[in-house]
Amino acid sequence: MNLSWRQHGACRGIDPDIFYPVSDEEAEPAKAICATCPVREPCLEYALANRERDGVWGGATERERRRLIRQRRKSA
Numbered sequence: 001m002n003l004s005w006r007q008h009g010a011c012r013g014i015d016p017d018i019f020y021p022v023s024d025e026e027a028e029p030a031k032a033i034c035a036t037c038p039v040r041e042p043c044l045e046y047a048l049a050n051r052e053r054d055g056v057w058g059g060a061t062e063r064e065r066r067r068l069i070r071q072r073r074k075s076a
């Protein structure tokens, strides 16, 4: 899989701990960074395709990604 989008991530150089919050409530700082990110879409798709379990990817927490996967299954 092409991972070149990663170089353009707004999270580059930022403390990765921010992206591994202990709860969805604490995910807000990470989500705020993702909201400004030019590669949010490929990042989220990557996480969904790879079943990334931990952390915030593409502006979505683990729980939000699970919901997205369920929604897509339903509409597929």
Ligand code: SF4
Pocket: 006, 008, 009, 010, 011, 012, 019, 033, 034, 035, 037, 038, 039, 040, 041, 043, 044, 056, 057, 058, 059
């Ligand atoms: S969407 Fe968020 S986690 Fe993904 S590359 Fe951008 S800033 Fe990083």
